[in-house]
Amino acid sequence: MGDTVLVTGASGFVGRAICARLMEAGFKVEGxxxxxxxxxxxxxxxxxxxxxxxxxPAQPIRAVIHTAAVAHARPTPQLLQRLxxxxxxxxxxxxxxxxxxxxxxxxxxSSIKAQGAPAPxxxxxxxxxxxxxxVYGEAKLQGEALxxxxxxxxxxxxxxxxxxxxxxxxxxxxxxKMARAARRGLLPQIGDGSALRSLISVGNVASAVATVVHSxxxxxxxxxxxxxxxxxxxxxxxxxxxxxxxxxxVHHPRxxxxxxxxxxxxxxxxxxxxxxxxxxxxxVLARLATDATFSSEPxxxxxxxxxxxxxxxxxxxxxxxxxxxxxxxxxTNML
Numbered sequence: 001m002g003d004t005v006l007v008t009g010a011s012g013f014v015g016r017a018i019c020a021r022l023m024e025a026g027f028k029v030e031g032x033x034x035x036x037x038x039x040x041x042x043x044x045x046x047x048x049x050x051x052x053x054x055x056x057p058a059q060p061i062r063a064v065i066h067t068a069a070v071a072h073a074r075p076t077p078q079l080l081q082r083l084x085x086x087x088x089x090x091x092x093x094x095x096x097x098x099x100x101x102x103x104x105x106x107x108x109x110s111s112i113k114a115q116g117a118p119a120p121x122x123x124x125x126x127x128x129x130x131x132x133x134x135v136y137g138e139a140k141l142q143g144e145a146l147x148x149x150x151x152x153x154x155x156x157x158x159x160x161x162x163x164x165x166x167x168x169x170x171x172x173x174x175x176x177k178m179a180r181a182a183r184r185g186l187l188p189q190i191g192d193g194s195a196l197r198s199l200i201s202v203g204n205v206a207s208a209v210a211t212v213v214h215s216x217x218x219x220x221x222x223x224x225x226x227x228x229x230x231x232x233x234x235x236x237x238x239x240x241x242x243x244x245x246x247x248x249x250v251h252h253p254r255x256x257x258x259x260x261x262x263x264x265x266x267x268x269x270x271x272x273x274x275x276x277x278x279x280x281x282x283x284v285l286a287r288l289a290t291d292a293t294f295s296s297e298p299x300x301x302x303x304x305x306x307x308x309x310x311x312x313x314x315x316x317x318x319x320x321x322x323x324x325x326x327x328x329x330x331x332t333n334m335l
Contacts, residue, residue, distance in 0.1 A: 002060030004028040005213055006103075008049070008094060009068030010038035013170055014109065014163075014205055018065060021206035022213065030057060034068070049090030056101035063105040063213050064098050066091060069140075076275075080135060087139040088146070095150040103156075104220070107212055108147045109205075110160045112198075112226070113137030117292040124198075124294040126162065126224045148222040159212055160224045161205075164294060168202035168314055169321035174287060175238070177279065179318050182242040182250050190288050191257045193236025197287070198228040198294045201314055204307045211305045225299040230307040232293040238311060245315035260285055 005022050009015040010031030019029050020040040031041030032054075038044060045054055049068055068090060070082045091108070098106055116131030118124035132138045144160045151158030167175050181187040208227050212218070243250035255263075267281035299305060 002062045004030060004042075004057065004059050004061055005063050005065060006030045006032065006061050007038075007041070007065045007067065008032045008047070009034075009066075010041055010044070011036045012067060013168075013172075014166055014202055015067045016040070017168070017202045017206040018067065018209050021203075021210045025210055025214070027062070027213065028059075030061075032068070049093060050085045053093060053097045056097070061098075061101055061103045063107055064094065064103050065107045065109070065209060065213070066094050067109045069109075071136075083135055083139040087136075088142050091143040091146050095146055099150065099156075105157045105213075105218070106147055106150060106159070107209060108143060108158065108160045109209075110144055110162045110224075111137065111140045112162050112164045112292070112294060114140035114144060114160075115162055115226070115294075117290075118294070120291040122293075124226065124292075126226050126298065144224065151220065151222040153220075155220050157218045157220050158222045159218070160222070161208065161212075161299075162224065162226045162294075163205060164198040164200055164226075164228055164292070166202050166205055167199055167311065167318065169317045171202075171318060174284065175318065176322070178239060179242050179315075179322055182239070182246045183248075183319060183322065185246075185248055186251050186253075187239050187243060188255050189236060189239060189252045190255050190260045190285070192254075193234060193239065195235050195289050196232040196291045196293050197235065198232050198292065199311060200227050200229050200307070201309060201311070203309070203314075204229060207308065208299065208303075208305055211303050215303060225302075226294045226296050227299060228294055228296040228307070229310060230296060230300070231310070232291075233311055235288055241312045241315045242319065244312075245319050257289060260289065 005027045007015055007019050010019050011033040016038055019031050019038050022029050023040050028042040030043045031038040032045050032047040070086045113133040114137050116133050130141055132141045147158040147160055263280055264282040264285040267278045270278050271281055
């Protein structure tokens with residue numbers, strides 16, 4: 001199968017970690033990027049997935065890891081066009097490229113949004129009927145279907161890995177907002193903070209992907225798995241971990257749910273008027289006050305993989321990596 005692995009989105013938050021992990025494992029990595037070269041890759045190639053793709057390298061490709069995608073954000077006509085062109089069309093182009101290059105293993109980084117959140121108190125599993133959330137979730141589910149068609153030849157292996165919030169140094173979304181609040185010493189808590197959320201560290205994502213690349217026992221077929229840290233976290237637990245890591249006294253005033261809902265409705269109105277995301281809305285509230293838990297037991301069983309570490313192990317690094325001048329608004333990383 002060769003020892004070269006191609007990674008799209010190689011300069012992204014997840015792509016960088018995957019490239020570094022594969023390089024450490026002794027693989028040659030061809031990193032495809034859109035604008036900024038990845039720090040770790042044997043060969044770096046600037047690529048526009050909506051245009052003509054580069055010729056396949058001379059050496060055999062062991063696997064393609066497709067992480068490149070347009071991030072989830074407030075739906076606009078422009079976003080819909082980009083989702084179709086990159087998340088769906090780009091995946092279709094990559095699969096055609098992989099087929100022409102003789103690649104037999106295609107790893108597609110999907111999202112729990114392709115599956116949809118389970119009911120409160122219910123643990124989501126990949127066997128559940130998908131109920132995609134929003135246009136981003138629908139685009140990811142379409143991407144999974146394209147990979148399944150590609151793998152249906154009977155000679156290829158397609159793997160979709162559905163990721164929850166991915167955290168680590170450089171994370172955006174609600175984790176970044178919570179980290180900044182902790183650093184300021186004031187981290188409000190909505191309700192009792194008992195909402196449970198499944199998360200996964202960027203290191204665990206890279207470890208799981210490397211495990212799939214290494215595997216010699218995968219049958220040619222389509223395989224879909226959920227990935228998590230192996231346990232859920234309460235929102236209050238995340239806040240306490242960031243507060244302890246900050247090394248300062250952090251106040252956690254409680255915001256009643258009724259008040260939070262009113263503020264979220266005001267945020268919704270502001271978003272409609274300003275036509276841009278605001279720090280607090282009904283979408284943000286749902287991810288801070290409702291459960292969304294998933295099981296990664298099938299992946300752990302089939303690959304003998306075990307997640308390493310927990311959120312508390314990464315809290316200091318998350319705080320240290322905060323850019324003091326430019327908060328990110330990356331809704332793919334929301335809780």
